Amino acid sequence: MSSATLVARRVLAAAASHGAEEAGAKTWKILTFVLAFPGVGVCMANAYMKMQAHGDHQPEFLPYSHLRIRTKKFPWGDGNHSLFHNGHTNALPDGYESSEH
């Protein structure tokens, strides 16, 4: 038998004996703390740094007719504010509510 075949057989045998553990609770516990949580941590750090970088940016207000549709009043408050309205980043149809940021 060629040396390549012998090497392949050895690798497969090693994989098979490791698979005897059948990916149990222990494996998924390890994956949780070695892969999943560090992945979340890296993304948390990344999001935080990116947020610090561009900070409080208020998009310029241009009175486009295809945005800020008010065909029907919202059924709450004065009917002119969306449910998650943010005075700093969401302009009303006439413009931002106040000039302060």
Added chain:
Amino acid sequence: MAHQAHAYHMVDPSPWPLTGAVAALLLTSGTAIWMHFNSMSLMSLGMILLLLTIYQWWRDIIREGTFQGHHTPPVQKGLRYGMILFITSEVFFFLGFFWAFYHSSLAPTPELGGCWPPTGITTLDPFEVPLLNTAVLLASGVTVTWAHHSIMEGQRKQAIQSLTLTILLGFYFTFLQGMEYYEAPFTIADGVYGSTFFVATGFHGLHVIIGSSFLAVCLLRQVQFHFTSKHHFGFEAAAWYWHFVDVVWLFLYISIYWWGS
């Protein structure tokens, strides 16, 4: 005392299907009335009735299965089919919203500026919080799998820990998404971009909340010794549902957040 000569579950008469149907009627008509006639009464009544139905119906199923032994293997097989069919129907539900998104975004009309995202829309950076949300849900998929194996191996404490972590990750996702909704420079009223974004992600968020609740009930049941290493279908159903929620998010992320930005 009479005994059945088969392994199936002939369910006792129950009022909950009727109260559930009445709740659905009150909720739908109530929401319409709220939007047009400024009254929340019918909608609130429907919500209360829905919550009562949910609590009592599922409490009864737990009693029938865990305490009265009605969930034999063939019965459990039927429950599995049921959950798979339900999740399949939910897949089609979301397919509709993806259809709407692609319909509008692949051929943007002149009113939008003939482009996607439409003129004047500042999209969210897909590599900020949306990427974090992706990591959170993927991580919760790992922890829920850890929980499943723990239950199958009879590892009570690990099952409780991993299930708790899964639920916490679910809460974290909901919190992050709520924050994103508040900080977003566009609203649901911003044309078809706003509509497709908030309806698709909004229904997804609702499903995250439902999935987290389902998992929380499983946690309570695990603590109270309801599950055995061989019989824990309630948990399996919750885990399937949770994976479905995760997969829907992946499609949302790639379509709306990434391609659509």
